[in-house]
Amino acid sequence: MKRPAPSADRPSIHDIRPVPARNVGQWLGGAVLLAMGLLFLQILVTNGNMKWPVVADYLFDAKILAGLGMTLLLTVLAMVLGLAIGMVLAIMRLSSGRVFQWISWVWIWFFRGVPPLVQMIFWYNLALLLPEISIGIPFGPKLVSWNTNDLITPFTAAIMGLAFTESAYAAEMIRAGIQAVNPGQTEAAATLGMTRAQVLRRIVLPQALRIVIPPIGNDTISMLKFTSLVSVLALPDLLYSAQMIYARTYQTIPLLIVATLWYLLLTTVLTICEHMIEHRLKAAPGQKTRFWDLRFFPRHRSTHQSAEVQP
């Protein structure tokens, strides 16, 4: 084939910008998906069974808002407790004491293996196994005793199920975080005369937690949704409050939508928080980042620009 000769009506290659390559598949696929999305939206809006006015009526219902508060309380308590236990488990797992390592391993194995729903029901029925809980000298006299049924309310059973499950996952995350810290940090701290606890508290944990914060954020969002399991214990969280209302009014779908909207709102808020924290952590220490510096849909197109930024 003959090479096309440079012609007078064509500009020089040095004077002209090339037209970017187009991906026809992306455009076609995008159009199809967009059409399907619009169709779905149309169903949502026009289907009379959605009963949007009912949704609006119950969105800020006192019972729903109380349930929302319970969901938040459960999430926060379960996370705080789970992380605290997880931190202890992670440190035990990494200690040189064999018994510590072993107990931590068994705890993690157990609570990662048993579904939280099963646990909650089990904890709630603990009285069938241990009718009475006492504090006293082991194998000796009892000092104080409680009736297990007074101690284990639906709330405590729910917190135990959620927090213990979380503790197993948190332990593994924190352990990985601690192990990711350069061992030279511990050596440097040791040569300065720090004790084990000081090295851990002042040097290793602050660096480990920085690594672990993104997965913890992720876990918090999961936890928010896991709390809906407590409806089996008749604990009035967001879902159970909605269920109680529709059991009376038979407005099943609208009330589920009320709950859905609130769950979506909360996860959105948590996602934004997580993004901001992650963004601040990614910045080099000392580098100032602005509060609103977030990108939900980062564009990876301008490879030329990012190549130029490299020193």
Next chain:
Amino acid sequence: MTPLLQVEKLRKAFGTHEVLRGIDLQVNRGEVICIVGPSGSGKSTLLRCLNHLEKPTGGAVFLMGEPVGLRWKGRSLHEMTFNELARQRQRMGMVFQGFHLFPHKTALENVVEAPIIVKGVPRAQAEAEAMTLLDKVGMRDRAHYYPAQLSGGQQQRTAIARSLAMKPDLMLFDEPTSALDPELVGEVLATMRHLADEGMTMVVVTHEMGFARDVADHLVFMDGGVIVEEGKPSEVLINPRHDRTRAFLSRVISET
């Protein structure tokens, strides 16, 4: 007079691999000792055994007559725990090849951390002393920078100030310039030279023959886990008595 540091018949093995095969060494107060030798000769391991970052498998190290990491209880000898060792470790500052500054703290915070946490020095006093030290290593104007914002040389000088803040009896340097870009080596060596001039006792594992020649009071050449030759740097470097020393020196000097 008891030497500041006395090493007797020190041995270290990793599994079946013997890295140190009987080291005897003496460090007097105010002395600068440079340890040189080919890589794998056990220099760094020796240094790390001095403050028990590595637990020796035989022999002993004495800091002012006191065994490091070991304690007599009547007639039986006991290993110290990490926390018991801390008291001895803080008397031996250590500077690492990889700096190991605390990345979540500024240069100043790195320096004041141990005096405040370990010794309970009031913060204001610790900061004043830290600024004097940072000034000494030429880092005063970078006191509020984080390690990631500093060059390798600046990080290493900060690490030196951090160790000095504990007012150690001696300083251990583990190849302090090996991880640096060539143009940054000089500033760290100058800081160390300054420290030596002030009378600080130093044990330096290094590949910098010029520094060893000019600053060391005593030069130790190691190979294969033993001290092959030691003496005044001028003698060892110019008139080595052993073939292994000669071979090493001709290799190192032809490079530079």
